[in-house]
Amino acid sequence: MAGEPSGELICSVDDLQVKQALRVLIEDYPVAVVRDSDGEIHALGDTCSHAEVSLSDGDVEGCAIECWGHGSQFDLRSGAPLQLPAYEPVPVFALEVHDGNVYVDISTVTNGAPAPQLG
Numbered sequence: 001m002a003g004e005p006s007g008e009l010i011c012s013v014d015d016l017q018v019k020q021a022l023r024v025l026i027e028d029y030p031v032a033v034v035r036d037s038d039g040e041i042h043a044l045g046d047t048c049s050h051a052e053v054s055l056s057d058g059d060v061e062g063c064a065i066e067c068w069g070h071g072s073q074f075d076l077r078s079g080a081p082l083q084l085p086a087y088e089p090v091p092v093f094a095l096e097v098h099d100g101n102v103y104v105d106i107s108t109v110t111n112g113a114p115a116p117q118l119g
């Protein structure tokens with residue numbers, strides 16, 4: 001259907017400040033919805049690929065978010081770690097802004113990372 005957003009309604013665009021990260025659960029899977037320094041919004045797996053640390057608790061700088069666990073930064077567009085110790089990407093999900101609201105579809109992984117295993 002043209003014009004209809006797919007995925008879960010997360011929040012209003014206005015609810016998310018620049019450089020803010022929001023942790024949400026979609027089908028019990030943790031997702032970080034992040035607004036970068038330029039105001040663009042991204043959705044990625046919230047769990048660091050290095051260990052069980054929530055990326056949404058980290059700082060956003062430019063188009064990256066830093067894991068507070070051991071300092072790896074992840075590119076918000078590609079999900080790729082920008083330095084060690086993390087070396088595997090986190091999944092990046094399809095995100096749509098419709099009528100000022102943010103929708104995330106975790107069934108669509110846009111960066112080739114493994115799709116989440118949903119219970």
Ligand code: FES
Nearest residue numbers: 048050067069070
């Ligand atoms: S837990 Fe994220 S870099 Fe180690």
